[in-house]
Amino acid sequence: MVYLKNWLDYLGSDISDVNQPSLKVYEDLGVNRNTIRATFKLSREDIKKLREIILSRVEGTKPIKQPHLSTFVVTYSYVLICLVKARGREVNRNVNFMFPVDYRNRLAPPVPANYFGNCVFLLKSIIKASALIEENGIAIIAEKISNMIREIDEKGLFEGAEGILEDLMKMEAGDQTIGLAGSIRFNVYGVDFGWGRPKKVEIVSVEKTGAIAMAECRDGNGVEIGVVLNSHEMEIFKSLFVSGLQNE
Template identity: 50%
Template sequence: MASNNSVKIQEVTKVTPSFHLTTDFSLPLTFFDIFWFRFPPVERLYFYQINNLTPHFFNSIILPKLKQSLSPFFNRNLLRPQETPKLAIHYFQNDGVSLTVAESNADFNYLSGNGAREAAEFHSFIPQLSVSDDKAALDVFAKRRSGFQLCPSHFELSREDIKKLRVKVQEVKKSEQLHLSTFVLTYAYAIVCITKSKREEEGNTNTKLIFGFTADYRTRLEPPIPGNYFGNCVGPHAAIAEVKDIKKEDGVSFVAEKLSELIKELEKGSVLGGTGEKLAELIKMMKQWVRAIVVAGPPMFEVYGSDFGWDRPKKVEIVSTGKTGSISMAESRDGSGGVEVGVALEKQEMEIFASLFVDGLKHV
Protein backbone atom coordinates (compact mmCIF):
# COMPACT_ATOMS: atom_id res chain seq x y z
CA MET A 1 0.00 0.00 0.00
CA ALA A 2 1.41 3.38 -0.98
CA SER A 3 1.51 6.23 1.51
CA ASN A 4 -0.89 9.14 1.15
CA ASN A 5 1.52 11.40 3.01
CA SER A 6 2.93 14.32 1.07
CA VAL A 7 6.50 15.25 2.04
CA LYS A 8 7.94 18.50 0.71
CA ILE A 9 11.71 18.91 0.96
CA GLN A 10 12.59 22.35 2.34
CA GLU A 11 16.34 22.07 2.65
CA VAL A 12 19.14 19.56 2.16
CA THR A 13 22.44 20.53 3.70
CA LYS A 14 25.72 18.98 4.79
CA VAL A 15 26.81 19.74 8.34
CA THR A 16 30.61 19.61 8.51
CA PRO A 17 32.66 19.06 11.68
CA SER A 18 33.31 22.06 13.87
CA PHE A 19 37.04 21.25 13.79
CA HIS A 20 39.41 21.20 10.82
CA LEU A 21 41.36 18.17 9.64
CA THR A 22 44.15 18.49 7.11
CA THR A 23 44.31 14.81 6.15
CA ASP A 24 41.96 11.95 5.41
CA PHE A 25 41.42 9.18 7.93
CA SER A 26 40.48 5.50 7.66
CA LEU A 27 39.06 3.30 10.38
CA PRO A 28 39.33 -0.42 9.50
CA LEU A 29 36.31 -2.55 10.25
CA THR A 30 36.79 -5.01 13.08
CA PHE A 31 35.34 -8.46 13.61
CA PHE A 32 32.44 -6.81 15.48
CA ASP A 33 31.70 -4.49 12.55
CA ILE A 34 31.87 -6.97 9.70
CA PHE A 35 29.19 -9.31 11.06
CA TRP A 36 26.61 -6.53 10.90
CA PHE A 37 27.64 -5.36 7.44
CA ARG A 38 24.90 -7.32 5.68
CA PHE A 39 22.11 -6.41 8.07
CA PRO A 40 19.75 -3.51 7.38
CA PRO A 41 20.22 -0.51 9.69
CA VAL A 42 17.82 0.24 12.52
CA GLU A 43 15.44 2.98 11.32
CA ARG A 44 14.17 4.87 14.36
CA LEU A 45 11.75 7.81 14.21
CA TYR A 46 11.26 10.25 17.09
CA PHE A 47 7.95 12.13 17.24
CA TYR A 48 8.08 15.37 19.23
CA GLN A 49 4.95 17.41 19.85
CA ILE A 50 5.80 21.11 20.12
CA ASN A 51 2.82 23.30 20.89
CA ASN A 52 2.40 26.66 19.12
CA LEU A 53 5.28 25.93 16.78
CA THR A 54 5.81 28.64 14.15
CA PRO A 55 8.04 28.62 11.06
CA HIS A 56 10.04 31.51 12.51
CA PHE A 57 10.73 29.68 15.77
CA PHE A 58 11.67 26.49 13.94
CA ASN A 59 14.04 28.21 11.51
CA SER A 60 15.63 30.60 14.00
CA ILE A 61 15.86 28.42 17.12
CA ILE A 62 15.32 24.69 16.52
CA LEU A 63 17.09 24.21 13.18
CA PRO A 64 20.31 26.08 14.14
CA LYS A 65 20.55 24.02 17.34
CA LEU A 66 20.10 20.81 15.39
CA LYS A 67 22.91 21.74 13.04
CA GLN A 68 25.11 22.74 15.93
CA SER A 69 24.49 19.40 17.67
CA LEU A 70 25.62 17.55 14.54
CA SER A 71 28.79 19.58 13.97
CA PRO A 72 30.99 17.64 16.45
CA PHE A 73 29.82 14.35 15.00
CA PHE A 74 33.26 13.36 13.74
CA ASN A 75 35.10 14.77 16.73
CA ARG A 76 36.28 11.34 17.88
CA ASN A 77 39.58 9.60 18.54
CA LEU A 78 40.08 7.72 15.31
CA LEU A 79 42.83 5.15 14.83
CA ARG A 80 44.75 5.43 11.62
CA PRO A 81 45.57 2.00 10.14
CA GLN A 82 49.13 1.27 9.08
CA GLU A 83 47.89 -0.05 5.75
CA THR A 84 44.68 0.49 3.84
CA PRO A 85 42.27 -2.42 4.42
CA LYS A 86 39.62 -3.52 1.96
CA LEU A 87 36.80 -2.68 4.33
CA ALA A 88 37.08 0.52 6.36
CA ILE A 89 35.22 3.58 7.52
CA HIS A 90 36.76 6.54 5.72
CA TYR A 91 36.72 10.18 6.64
CA PHE A 92 37.53 12.66 3.91
CA GLN A 93 38.25 16.33 4.29
CA ASN A 94 35.10 18.46 4.23
CA ASP A 95 33.00 15.37 4.82
CA GLY A 96 29.89 15.85 6.90
CA VAL A 97 26.48 14.67 7.99
CA SER A 98 23.58 15.05 5.58
CA LEU A 99 20.58 16.86 7.08
CA THR A 100 17.22 17.00 5.31
CA VAL A 101 14.48 19.38 6.44
CA ALA A 102 11.02 18.50 5.13
CA GLU A 103 7.37 19.36 5.74
CA SER A 104 4.55 16.83 5.69
CA ASN A 105 0.76 16.86 5.72
CA ALA A 106 0.65 13.59 7.67
CA ASP A 107 -1.59 13.20 10.71
CA PHE A 108 0.84 13.52 13.63
CA ASN A 109 -1.54 12.05 16.20
CA TYR A 110 -2.20 9.03 14.00
CA LEU A 111 1.49 8.31 13.40
CA SER A 112 2.45 8.82 17.05
CA GLY A 113 -0.37 6.69 18.43
CA ASN A 114 -0.26 3.18 19.89
CA GLY A 115 -2.86 1.55 17.65
CA ALA A 116 -2.23 -0.41 14.47
CA ARG A 117 -1.15 1.83 11.59
CA GLU A 118 -0.12 1.13 8.01
CA ALA A 119 3.64 0.61 7.84
CA ALA A 120 3.79 2.40 4.48
CA GLU A 121 2.74 5.65 6.17
CA PHE A 122 6.18 5.89 7.79
CA HIS A 123 8.36 5.16 4.78
CA SER A 124 8.49 8.72 3.44
CA PHE A 125 10.12 9.91 6.68
CA ILE A 126 13.10 7.55 6.43
CA PRO A 127 16.18 9.08 4.74
CA GLN A 128 17.69 6.98 1.98
CA LEU A 129 21.30 5.86 2.38
CA SER A 130 23.49 6.79 -0.55
CA VAL A 131 24.75 3.79 -2.49
CA SER A 132 27.50 3.66 -5.12
CA ASP A 133 29.92 1.09 -6.50
CA ASP A 134 32.50 1.73 -3.79
CA LYS A 135 30.18 2.83 -0.97
CA ALA A 136 27.21 0.61 -0.34
CA ALA A 137 24.80 -0.49 2.34
CA LEU A 138 24.03 -4.16 1.77
CA ASP A 139 20.69 -5.62 2.80
CA VAL A 140 20.02 -9.31 2.31
CA PHE A 141 17.04 -9.63 4.61
CA ALA A 142 14.97 -6.55 3.79
CA LYS A 143 12.87 -8.21 1.09
CA ARG A 144 11.89 -11.18 3.18
CA ARG A 145 8.51 -9.74 4.01
CA SER A 146 7.85 -7.66 0.91
CA GLY A 147 4.43 -7.98 -0.68
CA PHE A 148 2.57 -8.04 2.64
CA GLN A 149 0.55 -5.22 4.12
CA LEU A 150 2.10 -4.71 7.53
CA CYS A 151 0.75 -2.83 10.51
CA PRO A 152 3.04 -1.55 13.30
CA SER A 153 1.54 -1.22 16.77
CA HIS A 154 2.64 -0.72 20.38
CA PHE A 155 1.67 -2.65 23.49
CA GLU A 156 2.72 -2.13 27.07
CA LEU A 157 3.57 -4.31 30.02
CA SER A 158 3.23 -2.48 33.32
CA ARG A 159 5.56 -3.02 36.26
CA GLU A 160 2.78 -5.09 37.86
CA ASP A 161 2.37 -7.22 34.71
CA ILE A 162 6.09 -8.01 34.77
CA LYS A 163 5.93 -8.97 38.46
CA LYS A 164 3.07 -11.38 37.71
CA LEU A 165 5.01 -12.95 34.83
CA ARG A 166 8.04 -13.42 37.09
CA VAL A 167 5.96 -15.17 39.75
CA LYS A 168 4.33 -17.37 37.09
CA VAL A 169 7.68 -18.48 35.65
CA GLN A 170 9.10 -19.12 39.12
CA GLU A 171 6.13 -21.36 39.91
CA VAL A 172 6.79 -23.44 36.79
CA LYS A 173 10.59 -23.54 37.18
CA LYS A 174 10.65 -23.96 40.97
CA SER A 175 14.02 -25.66 41.33
CA GLU A 176 15.94 -23.55 38.84
CA GLN A 177 17.75 -20.26 39.39
CA LEU A 178 16.82 -18.22 36.34
CA HIS A 179 17.79 -14.72 35.27
CA LEU A 180 14.28 -13.25 35.17
CA SER A 181 14.98 -9.62 34.38
CA THR A 182 12.38 -7.24 32.96
CA PHE A 183 14.03 -7.68 29.56
CA VAL A 184 13.87 -11.50 29.67
CA LEU A 185 10.24 -11.64 30.80
CA THR A 186 9.01 -9.02 28.31
CA TYR A 187 10.89 -10.61 25.44
CA ALA A 188 9.68 -14.13 26.31
CA TYR A 189 6.06 -12.99 26.52
CA ALA A 190 6.28 -11.15 23.18
CA ILE A 191 7.90 -14.16 21.47
CA VAL A 192 5.11 -16.49 22.59
CA CYS A 193 2.35 -14.08 21.51
CA ILE A 194 3.94 -13.50 18.09
CA THR A 195 4.57 -17.20 17.48
CA LYS A 196 0.97 -18.09 18.32
CA SER A 197 -0.33 -15.34 16.02
CA LYS A 198 1.54 -16.63 12.97
CA ARG A 199 -0.26 -18.58 10.30
CA GLU A 200 1.22 -21.93 9.39
CA GLU A 201 1.96 -21.73 5.68
CA GLU A 202 1.16 -24.81 3.63
CA GLY A 203 4.28 -26.72 2.70
CA ASN A 204 6.44 -24.87 5.21
CA THR A 205 8.86 -27.41 6.70
CA ASN A 206 10.55 -24.97 9.07
CA THR A 207 9.48 -25.89 12.57
CA LYS A 208 12.14 -23.93 14.43
CA LEU A 209 12.43 -20.36 15.65
CA ILE A 210 15.54 -18.27 16.29
CA PHE A 211 15.42 -15.69 19.06
CA GLY A 212 18.13 -13.76 20.81
CA PHE A 213 19.77 -10.42 21.45
CA THR A 214 22.99 -8.49 21.02
CA ALA A 215 25.22 -8.29 24.08
CA ASP A 216 27.49 -5.41 25.07
CA TYR A 217 31.09 -6.69 25.10
CA ARG A 218 32.81 -3.51 26.27
CA THR A 219 33.23 -4.73 29.86
CA ARG A 220 33.52 -8.42 28.98
CA LEU A 221 36.69 -8.57 26.87
CA GLU A 222 40.18 -9.48 28.08
CA PRO A 223 42.19 -7.35 27.90
CA PRO A 224 39.59 -4.58 28.29
CA ILE A 225 39.15 -2.19 25.39
CA PRO A 226 40.24 1.45 25.77
CA GLY A 227 37.69 4.08 26.71
CA ASN A 228 38.12 5.93 23.40
CA TYR A 229 37.27 2.89 21.26
CA PHE A 230 35.18 3.90 18.25
CA GLY A 231 33.00 1.25 16.61
CA ASN A 232 30.77 -1.70 17.31
CA CYS A 233 31.48 -3.81 20.37
CA VAL A 234 28.44 -6.06 20.54
CA GLY A 235 27.82 -9.62 19.51
CA PRO A 236 24.76 -11.77 18.76
CA HIS A 237 23.60 -14.45 21.18
CA ALA A 238 20.76 -16.63 19.97
CA ALA A 239 18.81 -19.75 20.84
CA ILE A 240 16.96 -22.09 18.49
CA ALA A 241 13.79 -23.83 19.64
CA GLU A 242 10.92 -25.85 18.24
CA VAL A 243 7.83 -23.76 17.53
CA LYS A 244 5.61 -26.43 19.13
CA ASP A 245 7.44 -26.00 22.44
CA ILE A 246 6.96 -22.23 22.37
CA LYS A 247 3.23 -22.62 21.72
CA LYS A 248 2.68 -24.84 24.76
CA GLU A 249 0.88 -23.57 27.85
CA ASP A 250 4.20 -23.00 29.62
CA GLY A 251 5.74 -21.32 26.55
CA VAL A 252 6.72 -18.13 28.39
CA SER A 253 8.60 -20.15 31.02
CA PHE A 254 10.26 -22.22 28.29
CA VAL A 255 11.51 -19.17 26.36
CA ALA A 256 12.50 -17.33 29.56
CA GLU A 257 14.66 -20.31 30.52
CA LYS A 258 16.40 -20.28 27.12
CA LEU A 259 17.08 -16.54 27.38
CA SER A 260 18.32 -16.98 30.95
CA GLU A 261 20.81 -19.58 29.76
CA LEU A 262 22.15 -17.18 27.12
CA ILE A 263 22.66 -14.46 29.72
CA LYS A 264 24.34 -16.85 32.16
CA GLU A 265 26.82 -17.79 29.42
CA LEU A 266 27.77 -14.12 29.21
CA GLU A 267 28.32 -13.92 32.94
CA LYS A 268 30.76 -16.84 32.79
CA GLY A 269 33.17 -14.75 30.70
CA SER A 270 34.98 -15.77 27.51
CA VAL A 271 32.27 -14.23 25.34
CA LEU A 272 34.25 -14.96 22.19
CA GLY A 273 34.63 -18.67 22.87
CA GLY A 274 33.26 -20.70 19.98
CA THR A 275 32.04 -17.54 18.26
CA GLY A 276 32.97 -18.73 14.77
CA GLU A 277 31.02 -21.95 15.06
CA LYS A 278 28.00 -20.23 16.62
CA LEU A 279 27.86 -17.55 13.91
CA ALA A 280 28.24 -20.14 11.15
CA GLU A 281 25.26 -22.10 12.51
CA LEU A 282 23.19 -18.94 12.93
CA ILE A 283 23.88 -17.75 9.37
CA LYS A 284 23.11 -21.23 8.04
CA MET A 285 19.71 -21.18 9.73
CA MET A 286 18.96 -17.68 8.40
CA LYS A 287 19.78 -18.77 4.86
CA GLN A 288 17.22 -21.53 5.25
CA TRP A 289 14.64 -18.83 6.07
CA VAL A 290 14.10 -20.11 9.57
CA ARG A 291 11.83 -17.58 11.27
CA ALA A 292 13.59 -15.24 13.69
CA ILE A 293 12.34 -12.81 16.34
CA VAL A 294 15.11 -10.52 17.56
CA VAL A 295 15.17 -7.26 19.49
CA ALA A 296 15.89 -4.07 17.54
CA GLY A 297 16.02 -1.77 20.55
CA PRO A 298 16.21 -2.81 24.23
CA PRO A 299 14.73 -0.75 27.11
CA MET A 300 18.16 0.22 28.47
CA PHE A 301 18.59 2.66 25.56
CA GLU A 302 16.12 4.98 27.34
CA VAL A 303 14.88 6.50 24.09
CA TYR A 304 12.13 8.44 25.85
CA GLY A 305 14.81 10.35 27.71
CA SER A 306 15.94 11.99 24.46
CA ASP A 307 14.97 15.53 25.40
CA PHE A 308 16.44 18.20 23.14
CA GLY A 309 14.62 20.97 24.92
CA TRP A 310 11.23 20.00 23.45
CA ASP A 311 10.26 17.65 26.32
CA ARG A 312 10.21 13.89 25.89
CA PRO A 313 9.22 12.43 22.52
CA LYS A 314 5.55 11.53 22.27
CA LYS A 315 6.41 8.33 20.45
CA VAL A 316 9.51 6.49 19.25
CA GLU A 317 8.92 4.14 16.33
CA ILE A 318 11.40 1.66 14.86
CA VAL A 319 10.20 1.38 11.29
CA SER A 320 12.73 -1.28 10.27
CA THR A 321 10.96 -3.95 12.34
CA GLY A 322 8.64 -4.42 9.39
CA LYS A 323 11.58 -5.44 7.20
CA THR A 324 13.32 -7.82 9.57
CA GLY A 325 10.57 -9.35 11.66
CA SER A 326 12.19 -7.98 14.80
CA ILE A 327 10.46 -6.29 17.72
CA SER A 328 11.29 -3.07 19.53
CA MET A 329 11.39 -2.59 23.27
CA ALA A 330 11.53 0.71 25.13
CA GLU A 331 11.00 1.94 28.65
CA SER A 332 7.50 3.25 29.38
CA ARG A 333 7.26 6.90 28.44
CA ASP A 334 5.76 7.85 31.81
CA GLY A 335 8.71 6.38 33.71
CA SER A 336 6.48 3.94 35.64
CA GLY A 337 8.84 1.00 35.21
CA GLY A 338 6.88 -0.73 32.48
CA VAL A 339 8.02 -1.70 28.99
CA GLU A 340 6.63 -0.68 25.60
CA VAL A 341 6.73 -3.40 22.94
CA GLY A 342 6.55 -2.54 19.23
CA VAL A 343 5.65 -5.15 16.62
CA ALA A 344 4.90 -5.10 12.89
CA LEU A 345 2.60 -7.84 11.63
CA GLU A 346 0.08 -8.54 8.91
CA LYS A 347 -3.38 -7.23 9.73
CA GLN A 348 -4.91 -10.58 10.65
CA GLU A 349 -1.85 -11.57 12.67
CA MET A 350 -1.93 -8.24 14.51
CA GLU A 351 -5.52 -8.82 15.56
CA ILE A 352 -4.61 -12.24 16.95
CA PHE A 353 -1.49 -10.89 18.64
CA ALA A 354 -3.39 -8.05 20.31
CA SER A 355 -5.94 -10.49 21.69
CA LEU A 356 -3.26 -12.87 22.97
CA PHE A 357 -1.18 -10.08 24.50
CA VAL A 358 -4.08 -8.50 26.41
CA ASP A 359 -6.01 -11.64 27.36
CA GLY A 360 -2.86 -13.52 28.37
CA LEU A 361 -2.12 -11.00 31.09
CA LYS A 362 -5.55 -11.58 32.61
CA HIS A 363 -4.70 -15.19 33.32
CA VAL A 364 -1.18 -14.69 34.70
Protein backbone atom coordinates in the same frame (compact mmCIF):
# COMPACT_ATOMS: atom_id res chain seq x y z
CA MET B 1 39.42 -12.15 9.27
CA VAL B 2 36.93 -14.95 10.01
CA TYR B 3 34.26 -12.40 10.91
CA LEU B 4 35.03 -10.26 7.89
CA LYS B 5 34.81 -13.25 5.57
CA ASN B 6 31.47 -14.32 7.11
CA TRP B 7 30.06 -10.85 6.61
CA LEU B 8 31.27 -10.52 3.03
CA ASP B 9 29.90 -13.97 2.17
CA TYR B 10 26.54 -12.85 3.55
CA LEU B 11 26.63 -9.66 1.44
CA GLY B 12 27.83 -11.53 -1.64
CA SER B 13 30.99 -9.41 -1.81
CA ASP B 14 34.62 -10.30 -2.32
CA ILE B 15 37.34 -9.52 0.22
CA SER B 16 39.17 -7.55 -2.49
CA ASP B 17 36.28 -5.05 -2.39
CA VAL B 18 37.04 -4.01 1.17
CA ASN B 19 39.66 -1.40 0.28
CA GLN B 20 37.72 -0.03 -2.66
CA PRO B 21 35.97 3.31 -1.99
CA SER B 22 32.25 2.91 -2.46
CA LEU B 23 29.02 4.76 -1.76
CA LYS B 24 26.97 1.58 -2.05
CA VAL B 25 24.36 1.33 0.68
CA TYR B 26 23.02 -1.78 2.31
CA GLU B 27 20.52 -3.61 0.14
CA ASP B 28 16.93 -2.49 0.65
CA LEU B 29 15.04 -5.42 2.14
CA GLY B 30 11.71 -3.90 1.12
CA VAL B 31 8.62 -3.21 3.21
CA ASN B 32 5.44 -5.26 3.00
CA ARG B 33 2.62 -2.74 2.54
CA ASN B 34 0.10 -5.22 3.96
CA THR B 35 1.66 -5.18 7.41
CA ILE B 36 0.58 -3.24 10.49
CA ARG B 37 2.81 -1.65 13.11
CA ALA B 38 1.59 -1.51 16.69
CA THR B 39 3.04 -0.72 20.11
CA PHE B 40 2.16 -2.72 23.20
CA LYS B 41 3.02 -2.03 26.81
CA LEU B 42 3.90 -4.11 29.83
CA SER B 43 3.64 -2.12 33.05
CA ARG B 44 5.78 -2.88 36.08
CA GLU B 45 2.80 -4.69 37.59
CA ASP B 46 2.39 -6.78 34.43
CA ILE B 47 6.07 -7.73 34.52
CA LYS B 48 5.87 -8.59 38.21
CA LYS B 49 2.85 -10.79 37.54
CA LEU B 50 4.56 -12.55 34.63
CA ARG B 51 7.69 -13.09 36.71
CA GLU B 52 5.61 -14.82 39.40
CA ILE B 53 3.91 -16.99 36.78
CA ILE B 54 7.25 -18.01 35.28
CA LEU B 55 8.73 -18.83 38.69
CA SER B 56 5.76 -21.01 39.58
CA ARG B 57 6.11 -22.94 36.32
CA VAL B 58 9.90 -23.13 36.37
CA GLU B 59 9.64 -25.05 39.64
CA GLY B 60 7.96 -27.85 37.70
CA THR B 61 10.86 -28.05 35.22
CA LYS B 62 13.42 -28.61 38.01
CA PRO B 63 16.11 -26.31 36.57
CA ILE B 64 19.75 -26.85 37.54
CA LYS B 65 20.00 -23.17 38.44
CA GLN B 66 17.22 -20.72 39.21
CA PRO B 67 16.78 -18.46 36.16
CA HIS B 68 17.55 -14.77 36.48
CA LEU B 69 14.22 -13.20 35.52
CA SER B 70 15.22 -9.65 34.67
CA THR B 71 12.73 -7.25 33.10
CA PHE B 72 14.31 -8.02 29.73
CA VAL B 73 14.08 -11.82 30.12
CA VAL B 74 10.44 -11.66 31.26
CA THR B 75 9.38 -9.23 28.51
CA TYR B 76 11.19 -10.96 25.66
CA SER B 77 9.92 -14.38 26.76
CA TYR B 78 6.30 -13.24 26.86
CA VAL B 79 6.43 -11.52 23.47
CA LEU B 80 8.13 -14.56 21.89
CA ILE B 81 5.36 -16.82 23.15
CA CYS B 82 2.67 -14.52 21.73
CA LEU B 83 4.42 -14.22 18.35
CA VAL B 84 4.90 -17.97 17.96
CA LYS B 85 1.26 -18.64 18.84
CA ALA B 86 0.06 -15.84 16.53
CA ARG B 87 1.82 -17.40 13.56
CA GLY B 88 0.29 -20.82 14.25
CA ARG B 89 0.67 -23.17 11.29
CA GLU B 90 3.33 -25.90 11.45
CA VAL B 91 4.11 -26.53 15.13
CA ASN B 92 7.24 -28.54 14.30
CA ARG B 93 8.93 -25.54 12.70
CA ASN B 94 12.15 -24.14 14.15
CA VAL B 95 11.98 -20.80 15.93
CA ASN B 96 15.27 -18.91 15.64
CA PHE B 97 15.40 -16.23 18.30
CA MET B 98 18.25 -13.80 18.83
CA PHE B 99 19.05 -10.72 20.86
CA PRO B 100 21.97 -8.32 21.26
CA VAL B 101 24.14 -8.46 24.38
CA ASP B 102 26.16 -5.59 25.84
CA TYR B 103 29.81 -6.70 25.94
CA ARG B 104 31.35 -3.51 27.39
CA ASN B 105 31.51 -4.65 31.00
CA ARG B 106 32.16 -8.26 30.05
CA LEU B 107 35.49 -7.69 28.36
CA ALA B 108 38.72 -8.07 30.33
CA PRO B 109 39.64 -5.35 30.96
CA PRO B 110 36.21 -3.70 30.51
CA VAL B 111 35.72 -0.99 27.91
CA PRO B 112 36.23 2.49 29.46
CA ALA B 113 33.06 4.25 30.61
CA ASN B 114 33.59 7.07 28.10
CA TYR B 115 33.82 4.66 25.13
CA PHE B 116 31.52 5.81 22.34
CA GLY B 117 30.89 3.07 19.84
CA ASN B 118 29.51 -0.37 19.19
CA CYS B 119 30.32 -3.17 21.61
CA VAL B 120 27.44 -5.63 21.30
CA PHE B 121 27.00 -9.03 19.75
CA LEU B 122 24.09 -11.31 19.02
CA LEU B 123 23.18 -14.45 20.87
CA LYS B 124 21.07 -16.94 18.94
CA SER B 125 19.33 -20.18 19.77
CA ILE B 126 16.77 -22.48 18.18
CA ILE B 127 13.72 -24.07 19.73
CA LYS B 128 10.73 -25.94 18.33
CA ALA B 129 7.48 -23.98 18.14
CA SER B 130 5.72 -26.91 19.78
CA ALA B 131 7.69 -26.33 22.99
CA LEU B 132 6.54 -22.72 23.18
CA ILE B 133 2.85 -23.20 22.57
CA GLU B 134 2.39 -25.63 25.45
CA GLU B 135 1.19 -24.38 28.84
CA ASN B 136 4.69 -24.32 30.30
CA GLY B 137 6.16 -22.60 27.23
CA ILE B 138 6.91 -19.27 28.88
CA ALA B 139 8.92 -20.97 31.63
CA ILE B 140 10.86 -23.01 29.07
CA ILE B 141 11.88 -20.00 26.98
CA ALA B 142 12.62 -17.78 30.00
CA GLU B 143 14.90 -20.42 31.46
CA LYS B 144 16.62 -20.85 28.10
CA ILE B 145 17.25 -17.11 27.64
CA SER B 146 18.47 -16.77 31.23
CA ASN B 147 20.93 -19.63 30.71
CA MET B 148 22.22 -18.12 27.45
CA ILE B 149 23.09 -14.90 29.26
CA ARG B 150 24.61 -16.76 32.23
CA GLU B 151 26.83 -18.83 29.95
CA ILE B 152 28.47 -15.70 28.53
CA ASP B 153 30.00 -14.97 31.91
CA GLU B 154 30.72 -18.61 32.80
CA LYS B 155 32.27 -19.70 29.50
CA GLY B 156 33.72 -16.40 28.31
CA LEU B 157 32.80 -14.18 25.38
CA PHE B 158 34.89 -15.82 22.72
CA GLU B 159 34.25 -19.54 23.14
CA GLY B 160 33.24 -20.84 19.73
CA ALA B 161 33.44 -17.32 18.31
CA GLU B 162 34.84 -18.50 14.98
CA GLY B 163 31.52 -20.11 14.05
CA ILE B 164 29.06 -17.69 15.64
CA LEU B 165 28.50 -15.41 12.65
CA GLU B 166 28.21 -18.31 10.25
CA ASP B 167 25.63 -19.91 12.54
CA LEU B 168 23.69 -16.66 12.86
CA MET B 169 23.20 -16.48 9.12
CA LYS B 170 21.93 -20.05 8.74
CA MET B 171 18.17 -20.22 8.34
CA GLU B 172 16.04 -22.98 6.87
CA ALA B 173 12.90 -22.59 4.79
CA GLY B 174 9.85 -22.51 7.03
CA ASP B 175 11.75 -21.28 10.08
CA GLN B 176 10.35 -18.46 12.15
CA THR B 177 13.04 -15.92 12.99
CA ILE B 178 12.50 -13.37 15.76
CA GLY B 179 15.18 -10.79 16.46
CA LEU B 180 15.29 -7.85 18.82
CA ALA B 181 16.03 -4.18 18.21
CA GLY B 182 16.57 -1.55 20.87
CA SER B 183 16.99 -1.85 24.60
CA ILE B 184 15.22 -0.87 27.80
CA ARG B 185 18.49 0.77 28.91
CA PHE B 186 18.87 3.31 26.11
CA ASN B 187 16.70 5.92 27.86
CA VAL B 188 15.37 7.03 24.47
CA TYR B 189 12.61 9.10 26.05
CA GLY B 190 15.16 11.05 28.06
CA VAL B 191 16.87 12.39 24.95
CA ASP B 192 16.35 16.12 24.30
CA PHE B 193 17.92 17.72 21.23
CA GLY B 194 16.59 21.14 22.17
CA TRP B 195 12.90 20.85 21.34
CA GLY B 196 11.77 18.69 24.26
CA ARG B 197 11.56 15.00 25.01
CA PRO B 198 10.11 12.79 22.25
CA LYS B 199 6.42 11.94 22.37
CA LYS B 200 6.94 8.59 20.63
CA VAL B 201 10.02 6.64 19.59
CA GLU B 202 9.91 4.07 16.79
CA ILE B 203 12.61 1.73 15.47
CA VAL B 204 11.78 1.87 11.77
CA SER B 205 14.03 -1.04 10.76
CA VAL B 206 11.65 -3.61 12.28
CA GLU B 207 9.32 -3.07 9.31
CA LYS B 208 11.98 -4.72 7.15
CA THR B 209 13.56 -7.19 9.55
CA GLY B 210 10.51 -8.42 11.46
CA ALA B 211 12.33 -7.96 14.75
CA ILE B 212 10.73 -6.85 18.01
CA ALA B 213 11.38 -3.25 19.03
CA MET B 214 11.89 -2.71 22.75
CA ALA B 215 12.28 0.45 24.86
CA GLU B 216 11.40 1.77 28.27
CA CYS B 217 8.02 3.53 28.50
CA ARG B 218 7.97 7.31 28.27
CA ASP B 219 6.39 7.57 31.74
CA GLY B 220 8.95 5.17 33.18
CA ASN B 221 6.31 2.60 34.10
CA GLY B 222 7.32 -0.52 32.22
CA VAL B 223 8.36 -1.48 28.72
CA GLU B 224 7.14 -0.62 25.21
CA ILE B 225 7.14 -3.38 22.60
CA GLY B 226 6.82 -2.61 18.90
CA VAL B 227 5.83 -5.33 16.44
CA VAL B 228 5.03 -5.41 12.71
CA LEU B 229 2.72 -8.17 11.50
CA ASN B 230 0.14 -8.78 8.81
CA SER B 231 -3.40 -7.84 9.83
CA HIS B 232 -4.50 -11.42 10.58
CA GLU B 233 -1.52 -12.21 12.81
CA MET B 234 -1.73 -8.81 14.49
CA GLU B 235 -5.31 -9.48 15.62
CA ILE B 236 -4.29 -12.84 17.06
CA PHE B 237 -1.18 -11.37 18.70
CA LYS B 238 -3.19 -8.54 20.28
CA SER B 239 -5.73 -10.99 21.66
CA LEU B 240 -3.02 -13.28 23.06
CA PHE B 241 -1.04 -10.40 24.54
CA VAL B 242 -4.03 -8.96 26.39
CA SER B 243 -5.71 -12.21 27.43
CA GLY B 244 -2.44 -13.67 28.67
CA LEU B 245 -2.23 -10.92 31.28
CA GLN B 246 -5.89 -11.10 32.23
CA ASN B 247 -6.34 -14.85 32.46
CA GLU B 248 -3.27 -15.81 34.44
